[in-house]
Amino acid sequence: MKRANRGIDKKSEIKQKYEASSSIYDQRYKNIQFEKYKQIISEIQFKDNIICDAGCGTGLFIEFMCDSSAKNLDNIFKYIGIDISLKMLEIFKSKVNKNNDLSKKISLVLADLENLPFRSHSVDTLLSVTAYQNLPKIISAIEESFRILRERSNFHISILKKKIVKDQLLEFLNSKAHLLKIIDKKMIEDYIIQGDLKQSESGNL
Secondary structure (H helix, E strand, O other), rough: OOOHHHHHHHHHHHHHHHHHHHHHHHHHHHHHHHHHHHHHHHHHHOOOEEEEEEEEOHHHHHHHHHHHOHHHHHOOOEEEEOOOOOOHHHHHHHHHHHHHHHHHHHEEEOOOOOEOOOOOOEEEEEEEOOOOOHOOOOHHHHHHHHEEEEEEEEEEEEEEHHHHOOEEEEEHHHHHEEEEEEEEEOOOOOEEEEEEEHHHHOOOO
C-alpha cells in the first residue's frame, strides 16, 4: 500500500509541477524539444496512421511540424495527444484552434500514461518525448503504451538519460520489439529509441 501511495504522490507532484510551469514551458523547453524531434521525424510514417503522442504537453510536436513541413501535416490522418496536465492541454488546444483544418485531425485526452483510456491494438504509431521518466514505473508505463499499438506498429520514444539504466531499458524493449535506431548524442539529454513492435507481442499485451 505504501508503494502504491508513493506512486500516486509522485504523479500528483509531477502534475502540479507542469500545471505551475505551463505558461513558461514553451519558452523554457521549445528549442530543446525541437532538437529531439529533428532526430525522430525522418522515421515516422504519417499517411493514414493514427499517432498517439504520450505526454504531449503544450503541443510542441505539432508546432514543430507546422514550422518544418506543411506536407507532413497534410499527411497526418489522426493525432491523439495525451497528458496528465489540464493546463498544458489547454495551451495545446489554443494553438490548434488557430488552424481549423488541423484541429479536425487532433484529439486531446487528459489521462494517466499508466492507465490509458483506449482499446488494445487501436493505434499505429507511438510518440513519446521526455515523458516516461516522470512516472513511478517507467517500464510498466511503456508496456501500457505498447498495449494500444497495433501489430507491427512503430514507436519513437525518448527518456532522460539520468532517469533510467540504459541496459535495463534496452533489455525490456528487445523482448517486445525490433529496435531500428538508438540515438545517444551528447548534445541531447535523452536516449531516443525507435523500433517496431514484434508481431507476436502485440496480441499478448
